Amino acid sequence: MPLRLFDTYARKTRDFEPLNPDRVRMYACGPTVYDYAHIGNLRTYLFEDVLRRVLEFNGYHVQHVVNITDVGHLTSDADTGEDKMEVGAERTGKTAWEIAELYTQAFKDDLLALNAIAPSLWCKATDHIAEQIDEIKAIEANGYAYRTDDGIYFDTSKLDHYGYLARLDVTGLQQGARVDMGDKRNATDFALWKFSPTEQQRQMEWDSPWGRGFPGWHIECSAMSTKYLGEYFDIHCGGEDHISVHHSNEIAQSEASHGTKLANFWMHGYFLQVDNAKMAKSSGEFLRLAVLIERNYDPLAYRYLCLTAHYRSNLSFSWNSLDGAQTALNRLRDASVEWGEPGEPDADYLDRFTGFVNDDLNTARAMALTWDMVRGDLPPATKKATLLQFDRVFGLRLSEWQPAEVVIPDNVFALVEARQTARAEKRWEDADALRDQVQALGFEIEDTREGPQVRPK
Numbered sequence: 001m002p003l004r005l006f007d008t009y010a011r012k013t014r015d016f017e018p019l020n021p022d023r024v025r026m027y028a029c030g031p032t033v034y035d036y037a038h039i040g041n042l043r044t045y046l047f048e049d050v051l052r053r054v055l056e057f058n059g060y061h062v063q064h065v066v067n068i069t070d071v072g073h074l075t076s077d078a079d080t081g082e083d084k085m086e087v088g089a090e091r092t093g094k095t096a097w098e099i100a101e102l103y104t105q106a107f108k109d110d111l112l113a114l115n116a117i118a119p120s121l122w123c124k125a126t127d128h129i130a131e132q133i134d135e136i137k138a139i140e141a142n143g144y145a146y147r148t149d150d151g152i153y154f155d156t157s158k159l160d161h162y163g164y165l166a167r168l169d170v171t172g173l174q175q176g177a178r179v180d181m182g183d184k185r186n187a188t189d190f191a192l193w194k195f196s197p198t199e200q201q202r203q204m205e206w207d208s209p210w211g212r213g214f215p216g217w218h219i220e221c222s223a224m225s226t227k228y229l230g231e232y233f234d235i236h237c238g239g240e241d242h243i244s245v246h247h248s249n250e251i252a253q254s255e256a257s258h259g260t261k262l263a264n265f266w267m268h269g270y271f272l273q274v275d276n277a278k279m280a281k282s283s284g285e286f287l288r289l290a291v292l293i294e295r296n297y298d299p300l301a302y303r304y305l306c307l308t309a310h311y312r313s314n315l316s317f318s319w320n321s322l323d324g325a326q327t328a329l330n331r332l333r334d335a336s337v338e339w340g341e342p343g344e345p346d347a348d349y350l351d352r353f354t355g356f357v358n359d360d361l362n363t364a365r366a367m368a369l370t371w372d373m374v375r376g377d378l379p380p381a382t383k384k385a386t387l388l389q390f391d392r393v394f395g396l397r398l399s400e401w402q403p404a405e406v407v408i409p410d411n412v413f414a415l416v417e418a419r420q421t422a423r424a425e426k427r428w429e430d431a432d433a434l435r436d437q438v439q440a441l442g443f444e445i446e447d448t449r450e451g452p453q454v455r456p457k
């Protein structure tokens, strides 16, 4: 069953073959660490985690790089407005460096709680200023850059296919946008390097051949992905909002500096929505994973919820749907404990499962198949082994699940002991009365060959 993935660039599902047979090189755009991640952002990282797991399920070794945007992401896509990090610093009263540290750690903690496999490499924009400057120099040397009063810009009109990824109507955009262009030559041109304002000292700024300032947002991904994965690698991914600007610009930069479209496959996760609107950091109202945990949901219930929708469809979040996911996850866990030790997985189910996940990561159908298997009549040891194989992709930690230790209070324990003595002495009425007392305290007794088993009612 070949692995097939939807490539946004080609706008079709294509057979996946690694460019280099011994490893798959994959880059995912990381968060801008000016605030906590919301569960919408986390949906995108869960999609990327499932992608990685499916690649590994197919036997590939994956080199997975994720960046941390800690500078240069402006509040407007038109390269006006302020740097989000500097805004975040002002909002919190901390330095830009401090908030970068704080929100990076919080993001990594969220991923851990969601059982996302850690990337092979994390890389920070501020650790790669020299590489970004080199990339801009190459773009400039090839004739794609120009200078304005406030920075160095990419001239998108120099590329024949600028915006092909997003099927941008460049002429339409050009005609529509005359306002707010500043000194830019074309509406779609974007900043490679911005100069520091003369009237105010920025917290994050560096010297460059063009003057003191900071890199534009898009250049970091071109520079770091090229450094760690090469000029042309297998898969580049991110959320659907990256298609029209960020990824179109990354491609433009790579075409200008290296003559490649950067990645063989471009893949995008669709948004999590709340009340039919996208959940956005900038709106200020968003749900963090911590809020779900405070409300007693297991973070893996959110993971389960994301698995029930295809990554290329919007997912509406509601507390009801999260309840449903928590219940389903609990059932899977209970079933898996009840089945005991695993035997051999069922080959037919495994084939069908592979067919679904290899069909552009169709976890929704793979999950439906799982329930079919759970409810079916395979022997328990086969079910268990099959489920654990599926969980290599689902990542629900089913093999580690232990039912919570039930603590039997001392008084209940004493009553159970007394009942045993009464039974041994054939004082049946006393024994029954003791059982009633245990029940009144919320516990029930089952007499087994190994002795009485006590559990909460």
Ligand code: AMP
Binding pocket: 029, 030, 031, 032, 033, 039, 040, 041, 042, 043, 044, 238, 239, 240, 241, 242, 269, 270, 271, 272, 273, 278, 279, 280, 281
């Ligand atoms: P940001 O920190 O804003 O750069 O976003 C981090 C990642 O989350 C990017 O890949 C975005 O495309 C993605 N993203 C943002 N909002 C949502 C959402 N509501 N649902 C899913 N992914 C999102």
Ligand code: ZN
Binding pocket: 028, 029, 030, 221, 246
């Ligand atoms: Zn990026």
